[in-house]
Amino acid sequence: LCVIQVCLRNNFPTMSHVADHYNARPNQNPEERRDSPIYRLRAFNNWVKAVLIREGLARLPHPVSILDVGCGKGGDLGKYRRASRGTVSAYHGIDIAPVSVEHARERAADMRLPFPCIFACQDCYGEDLDLAGRTFGLVSCQFSLHYAFKTPEMAERAIRNISLALQPNGLSILTVPNGDLIVDRHRRDQYLLMNEYHCVTFTDKSDKKEDYADFGEEYT
Numbered sequence: 001l002c003v004i005q006v007c008l009r010n011n012f013p014t015m016s017h018v019a020d021h022y023n024a025r026p027n028q029n030p031e032e033r034r035d036s037p038i039y040r041l042r043a044f045n046n047w048v049k050a051v052l053i054r055e056g057l058a059r060l061p062h063p064v065s066i067l068d069v070g071c072g073k074g075g076d077l078g079k080y081r082r083a084s085r086g087t088v089s090a091y092h093g094i095d096i097a098p099v100s101v102e103h104a105r106e107r108a109a110d111m112r113l114p115f116p117c118i119f120a121c122q123d124c125y126g127e128d129l130d131l132a133g134r135t136f137g138l139v140s141c142q143f144s145l146h147y148a149f150k151t152p153e154m155a156e157r158a159i160r161n162i163s164l165a166l167q168p169n170g171l172s173i174l175t176v177p178n179g180d181l182i183v184d185r186h187r188r189d190q191y192l193l194m195n196e197y198h199c200v201t202f203t204d205k206s207d208k209k210e211d212y213a214d215f216g217e218e219y220t
Contacts, residue, residue, distance in 0.1 A: 070144030
């Protein structure tokens with residue numbers, strides 16, 4: 001299990017809001033992504049994921065089948081192609097946002113990857129995954145597992161889904177925000193955590209409330 005804190009992502013009241021948010025995001029080309037003021041941060045995030053993927057594959061017997069939980073638009077497909085060198089036998093990507101899943105499917109087709117790809121639209125945390133009996137050597141969940149922490153039941157289901165999807169001696173690699181760091185910074189900055197690039201606010205938080213719940217503590 002590899003867990004590393006990289007960046008913040010928005011939480012939303014329901015998983016349908018999460019799907020709506022990602023469905024509405026435009027599909028940017030490389031030039032547009034480079035124009036972003038946080039391009040270097042995104043590049044760092046991608047480097048971290050690439051390292052996790054490369055080291056994860058290196059620790060497993062080959063060939064390796066991949067399950068990408070919360071695959072989004074398939075942004076990590078190239079990382080698997082570069083890291084695999086023939087070791088990846090199959091890739092299965094799932095995400096709650098159908099528009100993102102379709103973008104991922106199109107990206108995989110355009111890339112002509114050396115391994116077969118399957119994509120499906122599923123709620124990775126609100127329901128049991130339907131993987132048609134498949135299990136995987138590597139399960140990756142990048143920048144999405146925190147959505148499961150709306151309730152203890154959702155978090156338990158997410159971990160159960162990941163565990164049941166793993167083959168014996170398989171490996172999961174996860175990237176999540178650092179909750180302790182966010183809360184500490186939020187308190188220190190008097191409940192408004194922001195700079196010129198980001199602003200983080202908690203729902204129903206004021207300078208009179210010091211306690212933060214373990215589950216369901218939403219922030220935008």
